[in-house]
Amino acid sequence: MTDVLIAGVGMVPFVKPSIAEPYDVMAVNAAKAALKDAGLRYNDIQQAYVGYVYGDSTAGQLALYQVGMTGIPIINVNNNCSTGSTALYMARQAIEHGIADCVLVLGFEQMKAGAIGEQFTDRPSPFREFDNLCKELVDVDLPLALRYFGGAGREHMQRYGTKLETFAKIRAKASRHAVHNPLALMRKEVTTEQVMEDPVLWPGVMTRMMACPPTCGAAAAILVSEKFARKHGINSKVKILAQAMVTDLPSTFGEKSMIKLVGFDMSQKAAQQVYEAAGIGPDDIDLCELHDCFAQNELLTYEALDLCPIGGAEKFVNDGDNTYGGKFVTNPSGGLLSKGHPLGATGLAQCYEITHQLRGSAEQRQVPNAKLALQHNLGLGGACVVTLYGSN
Template sequence: MKTYIVGVGMTRFEKPETRDWQYWDMAKEAGTKALEDAGLSYEQVGQVPVGYCFQASTAGQRAAYELGLSGVPVYNVNNNCATASTALMMARQFVAGGLEDCVLALGFEKMARGALGGGADGGAADGFGKTSPVARHYGIMAERHGFEMSPPTAQIFGDAAREHMELYGTTEAQLAAVGAKNHRHSAHNPYAQFQDVYTVEEVLAAKTIHRPLTKLQCSPTSDGAAAAVVVSERFVEQHGLGERAVEIVAQAMTTDTAASFDSGSCIDVVGKPMSKAAARQVYEASGLGIEDVDVIELHDCFSINELLTYEALGMCEDGESGKLVEAGATTYGGRWVVNPSGGLISKGHPLGATGLAQVAELSWQLRGRADLRQVPGARVGLAHNIGLGGAAVVTMLRRAGG
């Protein structure tokens, strides 16, 4: 059964503790915007998957109750940085499976200031002495590169960057070009945490977080929320929503296989094999390929992950991603526009909201409502959201009737 996104909404992504609000306040703002965008009420929603990583159990109910007390099922979803796209996937499955005609996917995060640790639980072990779910991933990193005092997530991606440089000759300037591009894109995004523009030289000169990654190549901790209303084709027709509908043409989630660990490479540990497999499944299911895509929102938690994702999505051959961004192929006037929102690096990265914020941006793009960020003639969009531990979600979107 076909599924459509008919309404999206999000808050501005902000530095933690900037605003005096609770997670349910931000969830209410994003959810209300999505419902208003769709022209629907909460009472028309049949189920609500809610994504977050840092709040307590049943925080999803506390957030959804701000939208209404209709008694519908609320599901609490946590899949590390892929949490929000997982909530969206659940919403799509409920509708595609014929269980509901209208589902609200909601994601939010209220984070602490400072660098993110080794996943939502904070590192190799949590405060109760339990082994982290990502300890195996960091063990691969430590065996090859050692373990330093810099933030663990920056280490594992920084080490992946050094491997890419050693294997393919990727340069620090090419990595910095990702940060410069995404900061430049965010200048026109009122929802972005940062709206400052930097040159490649300024990105390179910023504080080093873990070599070769500088601060302007790393996503910040953020507060924020995002939401999407997912409905059936029947619902679209009954309520006259065709003009605002964006079809979810195909979607896939993959998790780690032996390919993530057997090579001992951080490039594989941080998820490139998962991303490649998810993209392949989506291309096969949709009948569309990367050549059909106009605009992409992908998981640039660090600049290197954007380059790795170019390769995983088939935008270039392995090792050619640095040249791709350097040539301007992934910005306005190029072959694709990647992260017109500013991406995680500049828009921000509240874990439980990120994947839904990507889909909000793509929905606006495909509906021609992205203002100064608009990609001319955009008809097909692709979202990529990944979390260590691990999960990769790829979603193919198309303007209804396109």
């Protein structure tokens, strides 16, 4: 077993589908940026894991062949919204177990505008059991993702008295962070009041600004072993300290809870495994990039990651413990609510942000004295990957 170091990261700005370059162009630019950041050539790469959700098989090959054709294994990965972190998980295992010493992880997505929908309607849906329970628990006709996460947010409101304004505060916080992120799509600061006054998607449950938009983009990371870093003179400050991937549990369907259906128990179990493996507690974390596809899910994730007690997320938000000057800085990048959500790229965009935070190179959004950072990437269907990073 060897430590896994982040030698380089790269990312392109996330943009609206209407103005995005083709996926292979975005992917090439992100991969080349990561290589440049690491001071390596493509010939140094021994394996590549490439994540995307919407695309034909071997799209990873098309992208990377434009960087180099060296005959290395290229593994294409699809795990819904956790695709980028799943690719990272596989690459980390390859390094940690001595299968490879230098691995490229690349994620990209060329999205379409509008709500996400199923692509194959002539065969059983992987969301079949999710949809059946959602129809039983949620009595509205709305797009799939909005029903899931809006329904989970509504359940939290009903169970703990959480106010709609609390979700608006989370969205406003995201905008304040994104002001300083040149790679985010939405960089205009908005107030809690403006979020509340935005067009309503679900009365009493969600306004439009509480949902992240579909965007297109790409991000990449290069992972290396300690031996490889020494040989090539790579002075990496950032390493992966612990990582866990968890899929759905019986409680996902058995407890008839929308909060459980959208992955709360996956997130909770993955976080517990990471804390135990690293020998730390949540109070040791300095910052967290978490999966805020909706403001509602950000609030639920505070509790799943044990950043606050279950039922205590509203107080956590009101006390300012989710931002600079509080207990944890959550989504210093602005999160998905500000960057948008190009599915395959999201997990690696989180890795990009965390790497710069732990290097101390995040400029105006720098979290002071950042030493430990947590990453949470969730995909319905389902899979959750939680990763702990540390700086030397």
